[in-house]
Amino acid sequence: MFTLRQLAVFQALVHAGSMTRAAKQLGVSQPALSQQLAKLEKSLGVKLFERAGNELRLTEAGRVLARKAEEILTAGDELEAAMRAFAEGRRARVAVGALASAARMLLPRALELARREIPELAVDVHELAPGEMIDQLYARTLHIAVLAESSVARDHLTFARRDLCADGYVLAVPPDLDLDAVRHPERDLPPERLAVLRRVIEFNFGTPHRQRVLEWYRRHVGRVETVACVRQYETALALVEAGHGTALVPLGAAANRERPLFDVRLYAVPEMERRLVALFPSQYGRLRPWSVLLDALQEAGRTLHLPPARLPPPFLRHPCWPEARTATTQPVAYGLEKSME
Structure with a gap:
């Protein structure tokens, strides 16, 4: 007879698609995982996976079990929770x-x-x-x-x-980079200030997120240079505060409820938001x-309240920029204001 633990191992293997990743998920060694799978297959009398290198592919019997295993595990979780309570x-x-x-x-x-x-x-x-x-x-x-x-x-x-x-995204820039009246960065900013605007702090959040952020920068500020790649918004904001570059972050990452966490300028980016x-x-x-x-x-x-962000600078809503938005639509979770000084 199989156990709930063996079913949980099976579900982890279905999701992970490989022994290596499933072992990491479950915090066990690969030999221990293989042993649990072998016991399950023996108790059921069928083969559940075909192996192709390090990849696992469900057999027909495996697909049948996969459809039922989640129901059984859910029922087991409910029973365990009820008994614990x-x-x-x-x-x-x-x-x-x-x-x-x-x-x-x-x-x-x-x-x-x-x-x-x-x-x-x-x-x-x-x-x-x-x-x-x-x-x-x-x-x-x-x-x-x-x-x-x-x-x-x-x-x-x-x-x-x-x-x-x-919460809406904001463009975080160093405190001395004033974009309030900038209509065209190349024309309106001194070379050293334009260089700071074009220095991007990226995030290790996967290729789609990286491509979306870089596309936004290229559309609005032109050529960019990546100066850092980080995992945490707070690290990026600390680098921005120190003047190393700029970053696109959710407004909530830059604040603790209604209090800003870093000495940076935060400009609203109307076309982007993060839904939690x-x-x-x-x-x-x-x-x-x-x-x-x-x-x-x-x-x-x-009931979440976040601090106000500055209005988007003119170059983010100027009609000469493709897909630019005007400031007439208020983004989600923004309290927009003209100045935070």
Whole structure:
């Protein structure tokens, strides 16, 4: 007879597509993983994967099991959660994965709201990249992941989702780079100031994000030079504050609620925004304490207040620039103002 652990290993292999990646997800060695798979195949009497080098491809029997395994594992999770709640009373601990900026924006308020209903609630916060969060959801080491909608493919996920909030992107520039009246950077900025504007701090968020950011820069400022590539918005903003270049970041990454975190100028970028969502196994939307924290995250997102950004500089809305927007439409989560001085 197979075990739930063996089914969880099977699901991790289906998602990962290789022994190497699945072993990393589950935190076990490849030999131990192979042994669990062999036991499952032996107990079922069928082969579940065909191996092609390091890749795994489902057999017909594997595809049948894949359709049913998630239902069985979900039922097992619900039963375990119910028994844990019965044994522990109202004590509860929820594992949350989040981008660092999203955790700072939403978790303080969400935990305050959730603990009004469950005073003993505690959260284990894991600041992770989106791909790492997805892997840990599949490995069942995270209960909830808070990440940007654009970083996940809807058709590849089996998780439930709740929309949390949206915050507009801003162009972060050093405090002494004044773009308020700049209509054409090459004509209106001194060479040394134009060089700073064109020095880009990029992010290790994957090729699509990188291409989108570089395309935006090329469209609006022309030729650019990458001076740094980082994983955290906060690192990028510290480099901008020190005068090393500029960066496109969500407004929420540059602020702690209504307080700016860095001495930088933040110019609104009307055509870009980040939408934050919560992903979770569907049963957690029905069971306490996870459902309570999910409700609290949504409320924290709904009532989120961020500091004002400057109006887009003229060259971002000048009609000679392709696809430029005017400042007549207010972006999501912006409180626009002409000056922050």
